Amino acid sequence: MPSTAALLRSMPIWPLLATLAVQTLATMSLYSLPTLAPEVARDLHAQATLVGGFVALAYGTGILSALVSPGLVRRYGGVRATQVVLLAAAGMVALIGFGRSAAGMGLAAVVLGLGYGAAAPASTHLLVPQTPRPVFNLVMSVRQVGVPLGGVLAALILPPLALLIGWRGAILLELVPLLLLIGLMELPRRRWDHDREPQRRVLGRTLLQPFALLRDLRFRRLSIAAFIYSGLALCLVAFMTEQLTRIVGLDLVRAGQMLAAYQIAGSASRPVWGWIADRFLSPAQTLGVLGLGMAAAAGLTALYSPGWPSWGIFLNAILAGCTSGGYTGVAYAEYAELGGSRRTEATGLGTAIMFFGGMAVPPLFGASVAALGAYHESYLIGAVCALAAGGLLMLPGRR
Numbered sequence: 001m002p003s004t005a006a007l008l009r010s011m012p013i014w015p016l017l018a019t020l021a022v023q024t025l026a027t028m029s030l031y032s033l034p035t036l037a038p039e040v041a042r043d044l045h046a047q048a049t050l051v052g053g054f055v056a057l058a059y060g061t062g063i064l065s066a067l068v069s070p071g072l073v074r075r076y077g078g079v080r081a082t083q084v085v086l087l088a089a090a091g092m093v094a095l096i097g098f099g100r101s102a103a104g105m106g107l108a109a110v111v112l113g114l115g116y117g118a119a120a121p122a123s124t125h126l127l128v129p130q131t132p133r134p135v136f137n138l139v140m141s142v143r144q145v146g147v148p149l150g151g152v153l154a155a156l157i158l159p160p161l162a163l164l165i166g167w168r169g170a171i172l173l174e175l176v177p178l179l180l181l182i183g184l185m186e187l188p189r190r191r192w193d194h195d196r197e198p199q200r201r202v203l204g205r206t207l208l209q210p211f212a213l214l215r216d217l218r219f220r221r222l223s224i225a226a227f228i229y230s231g232l233a234l235c236l237v238a239f240m241t242e243q244l245t246r247i248v249g250l251d252l253v254r255a256g257q258m259l260a261a262y263q264i265a266g267s268a269s270r271p272v273w274g275w276i277a278d279r280f281l282s283p284a285q286t287l288g289v290l291g292l293g294m295a296a297a298a299g300l301t302a303l304y305s306p307g308w309p310s311w312g313i314f315l316n317a318i319l320a321g322c323t324s325g326g327y328t329g330v331a332y333a334e335y336a337e338l339g340g341s342r343r344t345e346a347t348g349l350g351t352a353i354m355f356f357g358g359m360a361v362p363p364l365f366g367a368s369v370a371a372l373g374a375y376h377e378s379y380l381i382g383a384v385c386a387l388a389a390g391g392l393l394m395l396p397g398r399r
Helices: 004-009 013-030 037-044 050-076 078-098 102-116 119-130 133-144 146-172 175-184 204-215 217-238 240-248 252-279 283-302 310-324 328-372 376-393
Strands: none
Touching (some): 013 078, 037 102, 050 078, 050 102, 050 204, 050 328, 078 102, 078 146, 119 133, 133 146, 133 328, 217 252, 217 310, 217 328, 240 252, 240 310, 252 283, 252 310, 283 376
């Protein structure tokens, strides 16, 4: 078996850096409005809570673009598709920066979503032919670091800029790296997009083609798990601060530190899980282990009560981050691997499933908490679902 150093040298550095940059800048754009929500809401005389609708609208539209993306990628090439992703992000940034109403923010979310769902399928289409099989899960997991990295960059860069030049100026400055990367992606386009199919249809019945993959039991199992994992991951993030301040009694700063620990653990663990899936376990087994870890984290979160020790919450935040925050790279790699020559359709399906889970599960979870008056039962239900999904992935696979 090749050494780890030899495998790392075989990684497709330039395609990986390019697709990582695309994912990072697109995600940073998505988090721009949530990061600056108080300033934007004050200026537009709107409710800051509308940011939740912005994110949901972007992900909802992203489901559509994820399903359209296979035809787009096949016809125009993976590089051109990533340029569309960046152009949509630039359009969103411009609409928010020059916008004067909450309705304009909604339009900006739709514009971003029209490109955002194509990011993973286009990147996968570019990376698969250039990635040696022994490092495939690792490469896909490194690319997925762009998601939390985009959120971190938005949180670190935009608020200080807003203090200096206003929130509009801070957001509009994002146009510079977005437009620059669009231009830079043109340089390798002829070489990386050599497999274009100019006669391929983008719309029409091709929109439903990814769902044909669900005839395969392995895809059904993976998609059930992806739906549950993505939904539970967003529940752990979205409700963490409120639960820790209202139920446990932590102050806002301390609760924010727990959330930061979750995010950092999720970012750092993604390449580790990819490496494990390449070297020690199969991707399905790795995702199964992650499901068991998510179940444990959700089960412990259900037990939070006044007086819970901070060190215990911190360790559980690390566990939750490493599992629910670290699975996506291996999941996309597994979709691509199962898809074979239809890898682009497979990752389009995976993106749509994950986006749908992120949209559907948190509102149901919130309604459950409101109806039951506590987090305990809701997180236990989430734990049982994650446990079942993890166990499902560990069953012997067949078509």
